Amino acid sequence: MRTTVSAILLAQLCGCASGPQRNPADPLEPLNRATFRFNDVLDRNIAQPVARGYIRVVPRPVRIGVENVFSNLGDVVVMANDFLQLRFRDGMNDMMRIAVNTSFGLLGVLDVATPAGLVKRDQDFGLTLGHYGVPSGPYLVLPLFGPSSFRDGVGFGVDQYAAPVTYMDPAWRNTMWGANFVSTRARYLNATNLLEQAALDRYLFVRDGYLGRRQAQVDEGKEQALPDYESESKAGNQPPAQNK
Numbered sequence: 001m002r003t004t005v006s007a008i009l010l011a012q013l014c015g016c017a018s019g020p021q022r023n024p025a026d027p028l029e030p031l032n033r034a035t036f037r038f039n040d041v042l043d044r045n046i047a048q049p050v051a052r053g054y055i056r057v058v059p060r061p062v063r064i065g066v067e068n069v070f071s072n073l074g075d076v077v078v079m080a081n082d083f084l085q086l087r088f089r090d091g092m093n094d095m096m097r098i099a100v101n102t103s104f105g106l107l108g109v110l111d112v113a114t115p116a117g118l119v120k121r122d123q124d125f126g127l128t129l130g131h132y133g134v135p136s137g138p139y140l141v142l143p144l145f146g147p148s149s150f151r152d153g154v155g156f157g158v159d160q161y162a163a164p165v166t167y168m169d170p171a172w173r174n175t176m177w178g179a180n181f182v183s184t185r186a187r188y189l190n191a192t193n194l195l196e197q198a199a200l201d202r203y204l205f206v207r208d209g210y211l212g213r214r215q216a217q218v219d220e221g222k223e224q225a226l227p228d229y230e231s232e233s234k235a236g237n238q239p240p241a242q243n244k
Contacts, residue, residue, distance in 0.1 A: 023139075023207070023208075025136070025138065025139050025211060026138065026139040026207060027138050028138055028139070028140065031141075032139065032140065032141040032203075032207075033141075033203055035141040035142070035143055036141050036203050036206075038143060039141070039143065039144065039146060040202075042144070043185075043192075047181075047185050048185070048189065048192070050182055050185070051182060051185040051186040051189055052186075052189065054182050054183070054186050055186050055189070063183065063186065065109040065110070066179065066183045067183055067187065068101070068105070068108050068109055068110060068111045069107065069108045069109055070176075070179075070180045070183060070184075071108070071111065071120070072097075072098060072101045072102060072105070072107075072108030072111075073108065073163065073164050073165060074163075075094050075097050075098050075101075075120075076098060076162070076163070076164055077123075077124065077125075077159050077162050077163055078094050078121050078122065078123045078124075079091050079094035079095055079098065080162055081123035081124055081125055081127065081128045081159075082094055082121065082123050084125075084128045085123070085127075085128055085131045090121055090123075093118055093119060093121070094121060096113070096118050097113040097114075097118045097120070100112055100113040100116060100118065101113045122217070124152075124155055124156070124159050125154075125155035125156075125158040125159050125162075126148075126149075126151055126152035126153075126154070126155025126156065126159075126214070127155070127214075127217055127218060128155070129151050129154070129155055130151065130214075130217075130218035131218065134151055135151065136149040136150070136151045136152065136211075136214065136215075137149050137150030137151050138150055139207055139210075139211060140152075140153055142156075146206075147206055147207060147210040148210075149211075149214070152214065165177065165180075
């Protein structure tokens with residue numbers, strides 16, 4: 001563990017020392033860093049204190065129930081994107097999760113689908129665009145919402161349009177959005193502590209982690225070309241060229 005953390009810190013230190021040699025995926029770095037600092041101030045002064053108060057006041061079983069409700073609602077968007085990507089088996093899995101958790105899980109308060117073998121998946125319209133070859137475009141830090149990209153920013157907007165909560169009465173919709181935000185922030189408080197300890201430059205740490213994870217998600221399920229070991233072996237067995 002110490003070796004891994006040391007390697008991460010060394011990589012971040014090298015990134016800090018690179019100066020003008022910016023990541024080509026992040027041409028908007030000055031703007032993104034300013035937005036990152038803005039988000040960080042709001043998070044430290046508003047979001048984190050509210051999330052800690054939520055954890056102190058609300059019992060853990062209730063918090064888990066709230067998380068399950070929003071997870072169940074989120075499965076609607078996941079299902080739609082699985083079908084858009086022609087992942088029909090995954091889409092049917094999502095549909096069954098929604099049906100089981102809504103009916104037998106008290107409108108999603110209980111997650112009875114996962115123990116039943118219906119796997120929770122993670123899909124969004126940004127990944128759907130990536131599935132069909134749309135490039136991610138420049139890295140982009142969104143105010144309030146954090147790391148994204150041009151492609152994922154568009155995908156986020158489409159997913160919000162497709163989310164069931166969007167079509168609730170405004171009073172209920174705003175309440176649900178607020179509850180989901182607090183619940184999500186409370187769930188990731190420990191991740192924030194880890195980030196504080198591990199990263200010399202938190203901006204680079206978050207950016208590189210986000211871009212790497214999104215690329216891995218886009219590549220999921222795609223066939224990867226295997227190395228041509230036979231050609232490499234033949235090339236390795238050739239006698240070295242004689243100097244003339």
